[in-house]
Amino acid sequence: MILRRLGNKKKISDEIQKHFPPHKMYVEPFFGAGGMFFYKPKAKYNIVNDLDSDVFNLFNIVMRSKDELLKGFKKLPIHSDLLDYWNKNTEDDLIIKALRFLYLSNFTFMGNGGSQFNGAENPKEIFYSKLDATFDYLDNVQFFNKDFSKFLSLLREKNSDITLIYCDPPYLGTNDNYSNSFTEAQSEQLFNALEESKCKFAVSEFNHPFILEQAEKRGLNVIIIGERQNLKNRRTEILVTNYENRQPSLFA
Numbered sequence: 001m002i003l004r005r006l007g008n009k010k011k012i013s014d015e016i017q018k019h020f021p022p023h024k025m026y027v028e029p030f031f032g033a034g035g036m037f038f039y040k041p042k043a044k045y046n047i048v049n050d051l052d053s054d055v056f057n058l059f060n061i062v063m064r065s066k067d068e069l070l071k072g073f074k075k076l077p078i079h080s081d082l083l084d085y086w087n088k089n090t091e092d093d094l095i096i097k098a099l100r101f102l103y104l105s106n107f108t109f110m111g112n113g114g115s116q117f118n119g120a121e122n123p124k125e126i127f128y129s130k131l132d133a134t135f136d137y138l139d140n141v142q143f144f145n146k147d148f149s150k151f152l153s154l155l156r157e158k159n160s161d162i163t164l165i166y167c168d169p170p171y172l173g174t175n176d177n178y179s180n181s182f183t184e185a186q187s188e189q190l191f192n193a194l195e196e197s198k199c200k201f202a203v204s205e206f207n208h209p210f211i212l213e214q215a216e217k218r219g220l221n222v223i224i225i226g227e228r229q230n231l232k233n234r235r236t237e238i239l240v241t242n243y244e245n246r247q248p249s250l251f252a
Contacts, residue, residue, distance in 0.1 A: 001038045002130045003058065004106045004123070009035035009168055009204065012237065015225055021200055021243055023164035027155065029148040030169050031055060033105075038137055043164075049144040049151040054101040056145035059138060061098040066135050072099050073127060078107060083116060102127070152193040160198040167194070167201065172208040184210050191218060200243045206235040215240050 001010060009016065013036050026043035028036065031050040050056050061069050072095055076082075086104060091097040106123040109115045144151050148169070155163070169190060170181045182190075191214055194201040205211045206228075215222045221244070225237040 001034055002062070002106075002127050002134050003033040003055075003102070010039060012225060012228070013039040016202075016204065016239055019223055019239055019241065020164060020166070020202065023200070024162040025159055025164070027163060027165040027199070029151050029165070029167055031059075031143075032168060034059075034134075036166060036168060038134065042137060046141045047144070047155075048141060049146055049148070051145065051147055053145060054097070056143065057094055058098045058101050059134075059143055061094060062131070062135055063138050063141075063143070065095060066131065068095050069098055070128075070131060072096070073102065073124070076103065076124075078116075078124075080116060083108065149189060149193050152197055155197050155199065157198050160200075163197075163199040165194060165197060165199050165201040167203040169203070169205075171206050172210060173206070187211065188214060191220075195242070201241065203240040205238055205240060207238050211238070211240065218242075 010033075016036065017040050020040070023043055025045040025047070026037075026040075027046075028048040031037065031048045032052075032055065034048075037046070037048060076099055082103065086100045091100050106127065107116060144154075146154075148167075152165070155165075167190065169187070172182055172184065172187055174181045187210065190203070194203070195218065204225075207222075207224075212222065214220075221241045223239040223241065225239055227234050228237040
């Protein structure tokens with residue numbers, strides 16, 4: 001995984017995948033850093049989406065212009081002046097836009113674009129070691145840059161029996177790196193869109209009272225994944241599904 005991003009699912013992807021049903025088509029409306037996608041067995045068909053144009057652009061550049069991106073990355077100076085400049089300025093050239101996003105995500109503390117990252121890990125070496133594998137894994141993947149409701153409306157009901165939709169939206173009551181957290185209205189809209197798709201779905205969230213209320217009202221399963229530390233406190237990570245689980249549900 002070439003992108004460091006707060007809240008990605010890399011560390012708990014194995015635990016969440018235990019609750020995925022068999023599927024031939026895998027769909028992600030909130031791709032982010034790909035912390036689930038890159039750490040699960042690849043499905044036969046894969047359709048992913050992210051509303052963030054920086055995320056969409058980066059992975060499209062990897063798929064279509066990997067060598068140019070690598071050349072630019074090798075020349076990238078790691079300097080506070082560049083950090084200050086890119087915190088104040090955006091880029092129109094798509095390669096440079098991708099480099100800017102990588103810099104702000106991978107070379108700053110918690111990937112939030114703030115202070116320069118200082119740690120034992122070498123972000124450049126991680127990028128070099130992961131780029132080819134990322135390119136290979138994205139082969140034949142369809143990538144969209146749409147609002148989640150418009151993206152989900154594109155799914156064809158005739159494929160619902162082979163499809164799993166996994167959602168990792170901005171959690172209620174939290175903030176991610178680049179946008180505000182979901183509102184209750186958006187969470188409700190997401191559940192409505194998922195139910196309308198007729199596909200099997202799984203949604204990651206914290207045990208927010210509104211999410212639990214929505215799950216119980218809709219007859220969905222709530223699986224406890226475990227305790228997770230966010231920036232302010234510890235919360236319980238859950239998975240909300242519309243299919244039977246091999247593990248006990250909160251509402252079982």
